[in-house]
């Protein structure tokens with residue numbers, strides 16, 4: 001790890017010590033009230049069925065049993081769907097996926113709830129499920145019509161292209177595997193108010209869904225999230241059903257109630273990264289230049305729509321990655337299957353779009369016998385106007401693709417190592433190495449324009465201590481640390497003065513999800529705005545105390561308030577606070593921010609959906625064992641653009657973590673459903689995520705220097721998601737190594753690149769050697 005930002009901004013995560021000592025408190029560790037009830041679900045044993053009868057007649061004999069929750073208990077809307085209202089909370093007649101919760105048992109203890117759940121008998125009429133994207137296409141099982149983006153003229157240019165390739169790419173899903181599973185508990189009071197504690201990335205939406213389900217106004221409900229043990233997109237919408245069930249139990253019984261999913265229940269019932277299928281035809285010239293690309297893109301939405309439409313749309317926005325594609329048509333569709341409802345996951349469709357274009361470019365390079373990095377370079381966005389404008393009409397005003405690319409090539413010694421690896425491969429029959437470089441351009445902003453707003457609330461107390469509230473949630477990404485830094489810098493006071501408050505809907509209302517990597521951008525600006533308001537008020541008071549009549553010239557710095565022209569004229573922050581109170585000047589304020597200058601018209605597929613782009617490039621080197629199909633990641637070099645970093649330590653952590661999570665997705669995490677639609681990989685024993693052992697020993701992360709971004713909080717850039725996609729370099733490096741086992745003109749590697757997939761691919765390139 002390298003911190004090449006030489007300053008004091010590298011503050012450790014504000015909960016770092018708490019994380020490693022176990023003292024950091026999560027939703028389920030908070031002091032639970034007396035008389036808390038526990039819930040346990042009854043899960044459907046079929047992927048598709050009619051629900052005929054629920055027999056709960058024997059439950060009263062079970063010690064501690066209180067009641068059950070079924071569709072009949074819902075006073076409001078039996079629906080948690082946020083975009084398309086198609087997601088029942090409790091099924092009334094139809095079962096839509098294996099493991100769907102049908103009934104929840106409420107009891108005095110978790111054991112009693114589980115025991116009662118096992119006693120419930122349910123009759124079903126079993127139906128035939130739709131389980132794959134191809135199956136869904138055949139049966140026209142879809143969530144909506146196709147979404148189309150196009151530029152130029154596909155048909156003519158394809159016909160006239162020197163070369164054409166046709167193919168198919170399948171991309172697998174990924175479980176979030178946050179360490180803290182979905183959890184919520186709710187305290188009702190006699191006046192029909194509900195205090196909800198939930199591990200949610202979107203407290204305001206959790207509040208809204210509970211309000212719908214319980215049929216009470218939102219102001220009766222307070223949703224609070226202290227911190228999450230990871231979210232990764234998996235708690236953007238899918239925290240809502242858990243909290244809604246706990247609230248429903250509280251409403252029915254009038255007692256506090258708690259839902260905490262066991263790991264297997266979480267993996268069985270919650271949505272994952274969307275698997276994608278892509279069928280394409282690409283036209284190119286002998287230089288490897290892309291001329292026209294025609295694509296059908298399908299994502300597996302699962303049983304309900306959830307966030308599938310914006311996720312598919314982000315995949316379509318990122319299908320170009322860093323490449324100018326003059327003629328392009330993408331037809332995207334979300335198909336409906338009898339599986340969990342797939343949802344947001346770091347990158348939000350971007351990774352799938354980028355894997356597709358990188359795969360296509362690799363196939364072109366192999367077909368032409370050109371180095372993949374050369375074909376990549378030849379297709380980069382460049383210049384001005386047309387060749388630097390995306391297919392959705394956004395000009396890339398601050399194009400840093402070549403900068404990160406050239407820098408990582410140099411830093412990794414790419415050219416020299418490529419020669420060394422070729423030599424190594426010549427001399428070794430069973431081990432082969434591969435080296436690859438890929439880059440990332442990721443659009444920052446919610447594509448749902450109205451989400452691009454943030455709010456803050458700052459309260460200064462008379463002893464000079466301060467409470468800081470904002471709309472974002474902490475999930476390990478270090479948002480709170482950064483927000484404390486922004487507040488301290490903006491108000492010019494010591495960071496120790498602040499207590500960061502749990503995110504709560506009674507402090508900042510109508511907040512957006514903490515997602516799209518924009519937590520710091522939106523909430524940071526709102527905090528800065530609040531500080532500006534407070535400074536203006538305090539300036540007037542301070543100016544009087546300093547006998548000055550120009551308050552706007554005052555500087556707030558490190559707990560002192562100065563006069564700019566006569567710096568010896570200064571006064572302590574605390575003194576000004578006390579005097580402000582005495583003069584009846586308010587010491588609290590809200591702050592607000594909305595991202596300017598973004599718009600998008602989905603009808604024509606054009607606009608400027610992103611405020612800016614984040615860039616990065618990575619070089620990965622792998623070694624494959626041809627006998628076992630396993631690989632080792634030998635070295636990774638990254639140059640990533642975080643603008644002027646708010647906190648280099650945290651940003652480097654985000655880059656490392658995102659990269660390793662992306663590598664897990666592409667190389668080892670395998671979700672397997674059987675022919676009846678049962679998920680077979682619902683535990684860490686069968687679902688392998690990367691461990692410290694998979695982290696490359698030689699892992700160099702460099703932040704792009706002199707990279708301040710105009711108009712973003714203190715020149716910084718969003719960092720949460722973009723580095724995830726740098727892991728595509730690992731997949732490409734694996735293909736390079738596979739190619740070295742045989743004939744190199746094509747390598748078809750399934751995703752994820754498990755040992756089995758790698759062995760299959762090796763066999764194919766070796767067979768071609770025999771054939772030719």
Ligand code: MTE
Pocket residue numbers: 230231232233345346347475476477478479514515516517518519520654657718719720721
């Ligand atoms: N980092 C940690 N440690 N845990 C997480 O759950 N979520 C990622 C990313 N980094 C996540 C994380 C996702 S999906 C997003 S969108 C961003 O953090 C959200 O936080 P931000 O907007 O504050 O960057």
Ligand code: HPA
Pocket residue numbers: 236307310314344348445446447448451513515516
């Ligand atoms: N990213 C993440 N979450 C979202 C988005 C997005 O672009 N749009 C709506 N929810």
Ligand code: MOS
Pocket residue numbers: 201231232233234236344345346347348514515516517721
């Ligand atoms: Mo992140 S997938 O936008 O929560």
